[in-house]
Amino acid sequence: MASRHAEIAGAGLGGLASSIALAQRGWSVRVHERSDTLRMFGAGIWLWENGLRSLAALGVEAEATKRARRIETLVARDDRGRPLMHRTFGEKDRMMLPPRADLYDALIARAAELDVEIVTSSAAVAARPDGELELEDGKVLTADLVVAADGVFSRIRESLLLTRRVDYLDEGYTRLLIPRRDGDPATEITEYWSGSRRLLYDPCTDELNYVCLCCNVDDVAGRQVPVDKASWLASFPELGGIIERIDEVGRWDRAMRVTCRDWSRGRAVLVGDAAHGQPPNLGQGANLTFQNALSLADYLDRGTDVPTSLVAWEKGERPLTDHVQKWTDLYGRVASAWPERFADRRSQFLETATKLPWIDRQLNRAARHVPVGSGRPATV
């Protein structure tokens, strides 16, 4: 088959992963990024087995995780130290936690190796089902495939009338890196719960830990940046050693949820948060983005024509993504919308519920999924 061409809007994790998956299969690819530089915000990132397998197939796993901690356990505790959830990881069910910048740099380097063209200061404004991408400067580019990887507020998605709903949720997050100290837990992630607040402690590299502060949108002190340390200390008095190390200003992000009518129209397709933006409670947004970008290229490789392959891809991949969206949303509601006066009952409920094998399967269905296309070696 003659080389096919893709134009991609957005050089975030989704745009870069898509560009690599396509270029590995012989496509010529150009990525448009509206910012004037390529940069990544957001401290650390949880990479589950499904994401790691996808990154391996894209040829970036080793580089992306070269400084990352290998996590052995994930626990949640209430304000009395009671365990609400306990998850262990193993050889075929891994969790790694690199700084986001390492992951992003690895994707950029791999895209360059595959001759992907990345154009910065190039904002896309619309796509058309016949394979056109329109840029802000008025240029209209034609391609066999147009990928909208332009994030939660995707302009391209709406130009194709694919949006069903964009929900602003009742929780938000401040993400930070803090210096690591001797004696800090090295392989265990702990999510501390206190009322409607959560403090997530994550060992990240030999020098850094990743901390994520989660609270309800109405918690004015909780969402303050720079972080209101006294207020967080009042909620988590036992975590003074972590809170006092917060030095970065950080950024507070409100949780969002994107629901689409469809993921494609003709030759135009949505990838990443543009298709399935979700609250990050299960830490699967980017992992799903990687596996969906990989499987997209695989379906296109095996299919007869682009529009039919896109429809088949959505049919095959969307149910798992929808499932995660539902469960990550539910997790957030239990955490931040549960009435504080019934916090004790919440602890009892979670302690029991998270031990049920059925609940474990729902929460970890994506992590244990083997991504389509991940069996292929990471060569061009």
Ligand SMILES: Cc1cc2nc3c(=O)[nH]c(=O)nc-3n(C[C@H](O)[C@H](O)[C@H](O)COP(=O)(O)OP(=O)(O)OC[C@H]3O[C@@H](n4cnc5c(N)ncnc54)[C@H](O)[C@@H]3O)c2cc1C
């Ligand atoms: C607090 C928090 C914690 C998270 N933690 C995790 C985690 O641990 N694990 C995990 O798997 N996921 C996590 N996620 C989710 C993950 O960050 C996202 O799913 C992922 O970054 C989505 O990547 P994306 O490329 O689709 O979108 P984005 O990262 O939003 O990238 C979109 C890109 O497109 C560009 N762009 C936008 N509009 C245009 C345009 N019109 N033209 C050209 N370019 C454009 C933007 O500048 C940007 O570079 C978390 C999210 C949050 C908020």
